[in-house]
Amino acid sequence: MDEQLFFKKLNSLCTSKEIFDFLSSLEAMSDTMASGALQRITEVEVDDSGLKNPEGVLANEVFRALCFQFEYESSKLSNTGLLNALQALIKLRIDPQSTLMASLLSEGKERLGKGQLTVKNLCALGESLLELEGPSCATLEQIVNHMQEKDIEKWSPREMVMVYKMLQVTVREGEQYQDLLNRLNSVTLNIVSQLSPKFTSIILNSLVVLHQTRAVPLITALCKHSAKHIPYFTGDELVNVLEAFLYFEHREEIFTEALEMHVPKSIFTLHPQTVSKVMQYCCQKMILSKPIFDAAAESFISNADRFSTDQIAGYIIPFGTLNYLPPSASSLFRKLETVLHTRFSHFQPCTLLKLLHSCVLVQRYPVNFLPKIFSPYFLQRLQAQPPGLDRIVTSQLTQLFLTVTLECPFYEGPKLLPKYQVKAFLMPPSSLDVHLLKRVKTGLLYLLKKRIYFASEVSTPYFYTVDIEIKLDEEGFVLPAAQCEEVHRRVALCVDGQNRFCVNSHNLLGEEAIKQRHLQLLGYEVVQIPFFEIESLQNCRKMAEYLHKKVFPHTYRLGC
Numbered sequence: 118m119d120e121q122l123f124f125k126k127l128n129s130l131c132t133s134k135e136i137f138d139f140l141s142s143l144e145a146m147s148d149t150m151a152s153g154a155l156q157r158i159t160e161v162e163v164d165d166s167g168l169k170n171p172e173g174v175l176a177n178e179v180f181r182a183l184c185f186q187f188e189y190e191s192s193k194l195s196n197t198g199l200l201n202a203l204q205a206l207i208k209l210r211i212d213p214q215s216t217l218m219a220s221l222l223s224e225g226k227e228r229l230g231k232g233q234l235t236v237k238n239l240c241a242l243g244e245s246l247l248e249l250e251g252p253s254c255a256t257l258e259q260i261v262n263h264m265q266e267k268d269i270e271k272w273s274p275r276e277m278v279m280v281y282k283m284l285q286v287t288v289r290e291g292e293q294y295q296d297l298l299n300r301l302n303s304v305t306l307n308i309v310s311q312l313s314p315k316f317t318s319i320i321l322n323s324l325v326v327l328h329q330t331r332a333v334p335l336i337t338a339l340c341k342h343s344a345k346h347i348p349y350f351t352g353d354e355l356v357n358v359l360e361a362f363l364y365f366e367h368r369e370e371i372f373t374e375a376l377e378m379h380v381p382k383s384i385f386t387l388h389p390q391t392v393s394k395v396m397q398y399c400c401q402k403m404i405l406s407k408p409i410f411d412a413a414a415e416s417f418i419s420n421a422d423r424f425s426t427d428q429i430a431g432y433i434i435p436f437g438t439l440n441y442l443p444p445s446a447s448s449l450f451r452k453l454e455t456v457l458h459t460r461f462s463h464f465q466p467c468t469l470l471k472l473l474h475s476c477v478l479v480q481r482y483p484v485n486f487l488p489k490i491f492s493p494y495f496l497q498r499l500q501a502q503p504p505g506l507d508r509i510v511t512s513q514l515t516q517l518f519l520t521v522t523l524e525c526p527f528y529e530g531p532k533l534l535p536k537y538q539v540k541a542f543l544m545p546p547s548s549l550d551v552h553l554l555k556r557v558k559t560g561l562l563y564l565l566k567k568r569i570y571f572a573s574e575v576s577t578p579y580f581y582t583v584d585i586e587i588k589l590d591e592e593g594f595v596l597p598a599a600q601c602e603e604v605h606r607r608v609a610l611c612v613d614g615q616n617r618f619c620v621n622s623h624n625l626l627g628e629e630a631i632k633q634r635h636l637q638l639l640g641y642e643v644v645q646i647p648f649f650e651i652e653s654l655q656n657c658r659k660m661a662e663y664l665h666k667k668v669f670p671h672t673y674r675l676g677c
Contacts, residue, residue: 118143123150133162133170137179148198151183155205163208174209188217191224196234199224200241207248222249226256229263236267240279252286261287265297269304277305278316281323288327302332309338314346318354321361336365344372347379352391359398368402368620381412389424392416393431400435403626405619407443410436414443418452426464429456430472437475439619440627450481457486466499467510474513477520478627480634487521488530490514496537511539515580516631523638542580548629549574550614550648554584557612557646560660561585565595572598579639581632585610587668608668609641614648623649644668 123146130136136158140146146154158180162169174180187194187202194202203221211218225242228234234242239260246254261283269277280301288294305320312320321339324332343350343358350358362372380387380395392413399406417424417432424432433453436442443449453476464472473483473490489495496514500506518533554573561571575586588596591605617629625633637643644667654660 118146118150120147120150124153127154127157130157131161133158133174133177136161137177140179140183148187148194149201151186152198152201152205155183155202155209159205159208168210184211184217188220191220194224196228196238199228200238200245203245204241207245213249218249222246229256229259232263234263236264236272236276239263240276243279243283247282247286257283258287261294261297265294269300272304274308274311274313274316277301277308278319281320281327285323285326298327298329302329302335306335306338309335309342312339312342314343314349314354315351317343317346318350318357322357325357325361325364330365336361336367340365340367340369340372344369344375347372347375348383352388355391356394359394362398363401373402373404373406377406377408381408384412384416385419389416389420389428389432393428396431396435400438403439403618403620405439405441405622405624407441410439410441411443411445414445414449418445418448421452421456426460426468429453430464430468434471434475437478437627440479440625440630442479446479446481450476454483454485457483461486461489466495466502467504470499470510470513470517474517475627477517477524478631480524482521482525484521484525484528484530487517487528490517491531491533506537508539508543511537512542515539516542519580519635520631523635539580541576541582542632544582547616549584550612550616553614553648553651554612556651556654556660557585557610557664559657560654560664563657564661564664569597569599570595577636577639579635581636583609583636583641584612607641609636609643610646610668611636611643612646618647623647 515538521528575583587608588604589606
């Protein structure tokens with residue numbers, strides 16, 4: 118039978134029985150046709166859980182006859198017939214240790230050694246070896262070495278993807294195969310628009326694993342291209358794409374917009390791990406997407422009992438970090454409390470601390486759990502688990518304790534011992550906009566005439582650092598910053614640059630919101646100087662006028 122006619126008929130059949138009946142009706146067929154029939158059987162009989170009808174396939178006489186021929190005539194097979202059969206039998210879960218599989222593999226490796234395989238054949242063999250022997254397979258390196266000699270310009274997208282996958286597991290040293298990677302990255306850039314969702318995800322994942330931070334044009338093109346595929350990615354594929362965005366620190370507005378369109382309407386069908394990764398992406402990029410966050414809250418309320426502890430933390434922590442309460446906040450935190458009551462001991466100590474710390478950032482106080490957090494037993498567990506009691510962990514513990522002291526005066530449980538407290542909270546270097554601070558200081562100098570009347574970056578006895586502090590006496594005189602007596606009022610100016618807000622938003626981040634809240638409770642008059650109020654002020658005089666209205670709305674007087 119003509120091969121073209123054979124495959125047209127084969128592809129119209131929808132069950133293994135129809136395929137076997139069709140094959141029985143033929144007097145003869147080539148090995149390419151026979152291996153194609155095996156591949157069609159995998160398409161109709163194999164799903165995510167494996168072979169749907171093992172007995173109907175594996176015990177069938179036609180199937181057994183095909184396997185017999187492939188096993189005992191492997192040396193006579195064409196490269197395509199050999200390798201297609203091998204791939205199909207792997208999908209049908211044939212025992213890798215069987216003589217059939219051993220015969221096909223041995224023949225494939227022998228032809229590889231003799232240099233008889235085309236690019237397509239090399240990729241098929243590589244895919245089979247990855248499935249059967251895993252990343253430790255030594256033959257994969259041999260295949261990659263052969264690929265280096267081939268003309269990448271002539272490869273199909275599938276072949277390029279397969280080489281990326283093989284490189285992922287064969288590159289062990291920094292610059293190994295970098296020349297091949299550079300050529301591959303360059304050619305891939307030209308075909309990005311042709312890549313399917315699956316291929317886009319695989320290549321981005323490979324670029325992460327292979328640390329291809331210098332392939333900026335390719336990364337940018339793939340990230341842009343991935344936006345149109347968001348509705349079509351599987352959960353795992355979307356997770357790979359999000360991890361690439363995070364690893365390469367890339368931000369793409371159209372990608373975020375596509376996520377905002379897709380996630381809310383698919384929230385109850387998406388895997389919790391996928392939603393958790395979407396939330397992590399928003400959190401690390403400081404993107405407050407209310408549609409996504411509101412949908413995630415509804416999903417949590419309905420399904421949190423089925424989430425892993427890491428997924429629970431992944432859903433909740435971004436609400437605190439980005440300082441956002443959804444419309445369903447009361448139900449959300451009630452559900453979280455219920456889950457914590459039943460599964461408290463299942464959480465890793467570090468995860469639990471991050472989770473509870475994120476709650477206080479948005480004024481949700483986990484007072485029922487704090488006695489356990491401040492207990493010697495929990496603190497010992499926290500110390501024993503990496504990263505141990507490092508500066509971040511002790512800062513979170515201290516801020517929890519300060520919160521309960523200032524905002525929950527009714528709390529009467531155990532206190533956090535001084536040895537677990539930090540002397541000052543860490544302020545990330547990126548948090549303070551030095552240029553903006555300098556402009557405000559220049560405006561204050563113009564207003565107050567002398568530099569002695571304000572201090573900048575002041576460490577307080579209460580763990581926080583104040584951007585600018587101004588002291589006033591009882592009558593409203595501005596005092597020299599160094600003076601400690603007769604101080605009646607302290608004004609804390611919070612010079613909030615863009616890095617203290619969610620992206621493209623006037624929503625203050627959780628860490629800054631709690632700081633300003635606590636400074637107020639500690640007796641400071643907190644005056645917020647946000648970037649969006651002063652970025653248009655062109656000169657010192659206008660800045661001084663702004664500060665006059667903001668800091669001294671009625672009047673001010675200078676002390677002698």
